[in-house]
Amino acid sequence: MSIVCADDYRSRARGLLPAPLWDFIEGGSGDELTVDANRLAFDRISLRPRVLVDVSERSTATSVFGAALASPIGIAPTAYQRMLHPEGEVATARGAGQAGGLFVVSIFASRTLEEIAAAATGPLWLQLYWLRQRSALSRLVARAETAGYQALVLTVDAPVIGKRLRDLRNGFAIDAGVRAVNLDDALTEGKHISTPGTSAIATHAAATFDTSITWADLSWLRSTTALPLVLKGILTAEDAELAVAHGVDGIIVSNHGGRQLDGAIPAMRALPEVVAAVAGRVPVLLDGGVRRGRDILIALASGADAVLIGRPALWALTVDGSDGVAHLLSMLTEELSHTMALTGRPKLADLDPTVLA
Numbered sequence: 001m002s003i004v005c006a007d008d009y010r011s012r013a014r015g016l017l018p019a020p021l022w023d024f025i026e027g028g029s030g031d032e033l034t035v036d037a038n039r040l041a042f043d044r045i046s047l048r049p050r051v052l053v054d055v056s057e058r059s060t061a062t063s064v065f066g067a068a069l070a071s072p073i074g075i076a077p078t079a080y081q082r083m084l085h086p087e088g089e090v091a092t093a094r095g096a097g098q099a100g101g102l103f104v105v106s107i108f109a110s111r112t113l114e115e116i117a118a119a120a121t122g123p124l125w126l127q128l129y130w131l132r133q134r135s136a137l138s139r140l141v142a143r144a145e146t147a148g149y150q151a152l153v154l155t156v157d158a159p160v161i162g163k164r165l166r167d168l169r170n171g172f173a174i175d176a177g178v179r180a181v182n183l184d185d186a187l188t189e190g191k192h193i194s195t196p197g198t199s200a201i202a203t204h205a206a207a208t209f210d211t212s213i214t215w216a217d218l219s220w221l222r223s224t225t226a227l228p229l230v231l232k233g234i235l236t237a238e239d240a241e242l243a244v245a246h247g248v249d250g251i252i253v254s255n256h257g258g259r260q261l262d263g264a265i266p267a268m269r270a271l272p273e274v275v276a277a278v279a280g281r282v283p284v285l286l287d288g289g290v291r292r293g294r295d296i297l298i299a300l301a302s303g304a305d306a307v308l309i310g311r312p313a314l315w316a317l318t319v320d321g322s323d324g325v326a327h328l329l330s331m332l333t334e335e336l337s338h339t340m341a342l343t344g345r346p347k348l349a350d351l352d353p354t355v356l357a
């Protein structure tokens with residue numbers, strides 16, 4: 001059967017992966033309320049189409065921090081991609097580049113920053129968690145700058161790892177042979193050890209993440225680099241205001257795909273208050289539950305500058321490596337363009353709240 005939407009990749013990937021690995025990707029924290037709510041928040045919004053508009057010429061092209069993108073769609077940072085495909089992040093970077101998309105590389109990438117940069121033809125950003133060992137962070141930042149990464153993303157919604165029941169039940173651990181190669185092994189110690197009732201990821205994060213950082217610490221990260229700094233995991237107007245006040249260059253509205261605080265507000269529902277607080281001062285991106293061109297149009301019409309996709313990119317990577325990732329991004333871009341035609345909004349600039357009901 002042909003793959004004609006993101007969910008087709010999901011069904012295929014599910015059949016290819018061992019159950020504990022599938023659960024790691026698919027699952028969220030607690031009752032997975034927020035995983036479901038992320039999707040439902042999009043599904044609850046209807047569209048107000050305008051007709052008899054010339055839609056013969058449509059454009060999804062845009063830019064973020066000066067980098068051209070074929071469409072306002074990027075790939076969210078996800079850890080340890082070699083568990084899903086032998087080429088891991090190198091395949092994702094190649095696929096994202098083929099489709100003219102942005103790729104945010106996880107601090108827990110399983111290919112080196114340099115290998116990924118060599119395969120990329122589109123913009124790369126590097127995502128960081130705040131490790132207690134600051135020297136490891138500053139070394140990574142320096143390597144990212146040298147390798148041509150264009151921004152840093154600090155994930156701020158994970159001082160501790162969410163209680164992911166599937167991983168705990170499965171005693172989830174990282175496949176032997178897959179490593180966070182950009183960090184010293186000591187920083188992810190125990191990642192291969194499966195212990196029933198615990199998650200190896202939660203254990204290694206607990207050993208190395210700095211749970212004490214506050215807004216005041218951001219100036220240290222800033223002092224290590226001239227790259228734009230983006231915060232990932234903002235869900236409120238209050239924190240958006242603080243982020244801008246602390247000189248942050250961009251915001252990703254995200255609840256980590258429902259993997260952190262269960263019951264957190266869905267990303268799409270949080271977006272309007274963040275957009276209002278930011279008032280155009282810095283770019284605002286969104287991730288969580290984006291599965292279709294329709295979702296992307298809704299996010300853009302609500303004021304997002306771009307969206308990121310997490311799990312769908314992993315499904316496509318699993319099924320068909322770089323070709324899968326490129327195909328997925330092109331398909332989502334095509335769906336966005338198609339929805340722009342059917343709503344009578346041929347340009348991204350036409351997307352505003354009047355299209356939403």
Ligand SMILES: Cc1cc2nc3c(=O)[nH]c(=O)nc-3n(C[C@H](O)[C@H](O)[C@H](O)COP(=O)(O)O)c2cc1C
Binds near residue numbers: 108254289
């Ligand atoms: C398997 C997996 C691993 C992830 N690893 C990271 C990570 O290393 N860093 C991070 O900031 N977010 C990570 N995330 C969260 C994603 O960046 C993103 O916020 C989320 O997947 C978006 O929701 P979606 O999957 O519904 O598109 C991960 C998500 C998944 C599913």
Ligand SMILES: CC(C)CC(=O)C(=O)O
Binds near residue numbers: 108158161201256259
């Ligand atoms: C290694 C983990 C901390 C990666 C992550 O952020 C996640 O699984 O959601």
